[in-house]
Structure formats: structure tokens, C-alpha cells
Amino acid sequence: DAMVIQNPRYQVTQFGKPVTLSCSQTLNHNVMYWYQQKSSQAPKLLFHYYDKDFNNEADTPDNFQSRRPNTSFCFLDIRSPGLGDAAMYLCATSRGLEQETQYFGPGTRLLVL
Amino acid sequence: AQSVTQLGSHVSVSEGALVLLRCNYSSSVPPYLFWYVQYPNQGLQLLLKYTTGATLVKGINGFEAEFKKSETSFHLTKPSAHMSDAAEYFCAASPTGGGNKLTFGTGTQLKVEL
Numbered sequence: 001d002a003m004v005i006q007n008p009r010y011q012v013t014q015f016g017k018p019v020t021l022s023c024s025q026t027l028n029h030n031v032m033y034w035y036q037q038k039s040s041q042a043p044k045l046l047f048h049y050y051d052k053d054f055n056n057e058a059d060t061p062d063n064f065q066s067r068r069p070n071t072s073f074c075f076l077d078i079r080s081p082g083l084g085d086a087a088m089y090l091c092a093t094s095r096g097l098e099q100e101t102q103y104f105g106p107g108t109r110l111l112v113l
Numbered sequence: 114a115q116s117v118t119q120l121g122s123h124v125s126v127s128e129g130a131l132v133l134l135r136c137n138y139s140s141s142v143p144p145y146l147f148w149y150v151q152y153p154n155q156g157l158q159l160l161l162k163y164t165t166g167a168t169l170v171k172g173i174n175g176f177e178a179e180f181k182k183s184e185t186s187f188h189l190t191k192p193s194a195h196m197s198d199a200a201e202y203f204c205a206a207s208p209t210g211g212g213n214k215l216t217f218g219t220g221t222q223l224k225v226e227l
Contacts, residue, residue, distance in 0.1 A: 004156070040220075041219065041220075042203060042217035042218060042219050042220055043217050044217075045214060045215065048214075090156055090157065092157075094213055096213070097213040098213065099145055099164045099213075100213055101147075101159050101162060102159075102215060104157040104158070105156050106154075106156045107156050109154070
């Protein structure tokens with residue numbers, strides 16, 4: 001089945017130790033998004049790629065970076081994770097940027113020790 | 114700036130009863146509207162969406178929602194709740210005219226009791 005895949009499902013890292021979360025998609029969608037969802041809160045958009053064009057949200061901390069080496073893969077890099085970065089990270093894709101449904105992966109739960 | 118308000122962070126219904134989850138949006142131009150469901154430790158799954166056309170939208174699992182411009186609302190309903198409906202529900206909006214940025218409400222946890 002075509003889908004959005006996130007690995008790993010659970011990630012434990014240490015305070016200040018860089019960590020990378022991975023997302024892949026078999027939908028061949030042009031747009032890939034990363035959301036942060038803290039406990040009992042709504043998902044919050046961090047950034048998105050339209051093809052290779054990167055779009056950062058104004059309030060996304062510099063600590064968060066992203067890479068999209070090809071259509072299928074997108075990575076979220078957290079350069080120096082703090083305790084406040086512990087959250088569920090959701091990857092989503094859409095075909096385009098107008099009226100398009102976003103398809104979400106299962107998420108990666110990040111724990112910072 | 115666009116915002117989405119979900120009244121009631123927790124809603125409890127009996128199995129077989131009507132489900133009503135409330136959502137109001139705030140923007141000068143009516144946005145596109147979505148309802149997503151999230152089961153524990155899973156991603157979000159689209160239930161239904163409104164973009165243009167008929168204001169009563171039918172979705173998966175027997176859910177439907179009605180866009181009411183005069184009330185700036187997009188409430189989600191299901192005539193008869195099932196135990197499997199227990200989950201968190203998010204209303205979201207994205208602006209017309211491109212961008213596709215979703216602004217989510219804070220979610221409503223639905224509990225279904227026997």
C-alpha cells in the first residue's frame with residue numbers, strides 16, 4: 001500500500017546530542033511537511049518542502065533543520081535537543097498546495113534524557 | 114490570522130448515542146476545513162474535508178460535518194457512536210488561495226461508554 005513511513009517509531013536521545021528522524025513516502029507527492037505535537041496539544045507545523053523548495057515557519061527554532069535529498073525521503077535534524085523538544089514528530093505529504101489533503105505518517109515519539 | 118477553536122477538550126457519549134464535536138474557525142475568508150482522527154500513538158487520519166460545493170460533507174466511518182458560513186462552524190457528527198470511535202479528533206483549517214498550511218484546533222478526546 002502507498003503510504004507515509006516514519007522511522008524509528010520511538011527515539012531516545014540525550015540532552016544536546018544531535019538526532020535525525022526519517023520520513024519516506026510512496027505516494028510520489030510533491031510536498032512533505034514536518035509537524036511537532038507535544039503532549040495533549042495540536043500539531044504545529046515546523047516547515048515544509050515543495051519539491052526541493054524549503055519553507056520554514058517563522059517561529060520554528062534554528063535548532064530544527066530539514067533535508068530532502070529526493071522526492072521520497074525527508075529528514076528532520078535536531079541539532080541540540082533540549083528537554084522541551086520531547087514530542088511526537090509527524091511527517092505528512094500532499095500532492096500540491098491547493099485544497100490538498102495531507103496524509104500523515106504514524107509519527108516518531110522523541111524522548112530527551 | 115486564522116484560528117480554529119474546538120469547544121470541549123473531552124466529550125463522553127454512550128454507545129449508540131449521537132456524537133457531536135464542535136469546531137469554529139476565525140478568518141476573514143472562509144478557509145478549507147478538515148476533520149482528522151488520531152488513535153493512540155498513531156498519526157492523523159483524514160475523516161472528511163470541505164473545500165467548495167455542498168456544505169454537508171460525508172466522510173469515513175459514518176461521520177459527517179456541515180459547513181455553516183453564518184456561524185463560522187464546521188461541527189462533526191455521527192448518528193450512533195461505536196466503541197471504536199474513541200480517539201482524539203482534530204479540526205483544521207487551511208487558507209484558500211494556496212499554501213495548504215493546516216492550523217489545528219486543540220483537539221477533542223472522545224470517550225465512548227457502554
